Amino acid sequence: MGLSVTISAAEPQDAEHILKLQYLCYQSEAELYGDWSIEPLTQSLDALRAELDEGYGLVARLGDEVVASVRARLDEEGTVRIAKLIVHPRMQRHGLGGRLLDGIERHFASEAEETASAKRFQLFTGHRSEGNLRLYRSKGYAQVGTRELGPKLTLVTLEKAA
Template sequence: MSKATTTIALVDDDHAGELLTLRRAAFVSEAQLYDDPHIPPLTQTLAELRADLAREDVVTIGAWEGHRLVGSVRVEIEDQRATLGRLAVAPDKQGRGLGTQMLFAVLPYLPEQTKEIWVFTGKDSKQNLAMYTKHGYEEQFDKAAGDLTYTYLRRVLGELDARNAAGSS
């Protein structure tokens, strides 16, 4: 069986339904971990997702294998800061490095003035926290949102990141 090639590209409105499906499938395990089926990635409507995709301060990147969307990440840009959210990998593709690939795939899409990247995940999401810290993100603070507590992590971008972004373009 041949290994499928992964293509990274922007997600647009034409793929909104597929993105919504991917996120819901990917975030079921998080909902189970927190015993909460009402986490935001599972309750977002198609209309809300489309509005988010249309925002000028948000970039959503997808990973495709052939015609199938297998991963995505949302990036909100504000001044010199980018905040990653809703990093999603199809359940049958998890544990194979696609989430890590998505973390680095955002670099070419960031404005030149971006100095730091923030991410957040549930405080008890040990695998997510391990992935982020492995790749240079440092825990900054926890913040409660209803019954959930999110851990916020930050990575300051450096010269190596700029070179990687330039090489990926």
Template sequence: MPDDALEILPIRPDDAGETLTLQRAAFVQEALIYDSVQMPPLTQTFDEIRAELVENLGCVARENGRMLGAVRARADGDLLLVGRLAIAPDVQGRGIGSRLLEAVEQRGRDAGCRESELFTGSLSEANLRLYERTGYRETTRVQGDDGIEQVFLRKPLG
């Protein structure tokens, strides 16, 4: 994909509807991996997403107006908390996730964050590969109430 065809823009509350649709489409694969549709990205409501997007440091990726990817982030002191990276299934593997992470990390730096943290399920091998390839390193694993082990990763933003 030519770099000039993909726009990376700050996420806005008005993006909530498209973000919800994209998120649900992208997380279906995760639901299959974990044999459960009872995961927050699939149960989150439009109103919850819209409220979350107020003062959010996240970004969206658009090509010819179509939202191809989205990621949310917020600053917690000097820590950037990154979440809900979602890429449309038909364009996964084109580098959009890496571009979104790079953009959101820059927004975090601009907001004074010195380190970034995200998490994914331990069976989400493609996610773990992406995060490690973009400089994230595992810091801890936490057993969830649902029996799914969450892998937390961090990356310095210096």
């Protein structure tokens, strides 16, 4: 009998596993853009822990192994900023990214019912990251802007109403 993937809130003890997975997952992005100095590959464990403390994170586990994760935080203007949606390469194309995105939206939507604070969900990805763009568009996100970070990379910002 195979193991099933479970999704739960990220705990402080997950930080090191998330960082290792993040490093693995962003190798393909670094290669795509020819830039291995991108923030997900240079982020420190302390910085990741601070992100988890300041916001909310989810992890997907296959048994005891963290195989996917996402983080988000609500800003003062009511925007839920979703970041670093990652799925282990061997687990991609099985719907985990979509499940995590749905889960993070549900978390902030249920909080919004209590506090009426979340107005929109926003995330970004690189312009060449077609798989990411396809997923986000399939989940109702629409492009609201672009920002050129250099000759090789333009960030595409997408959002949808909460």
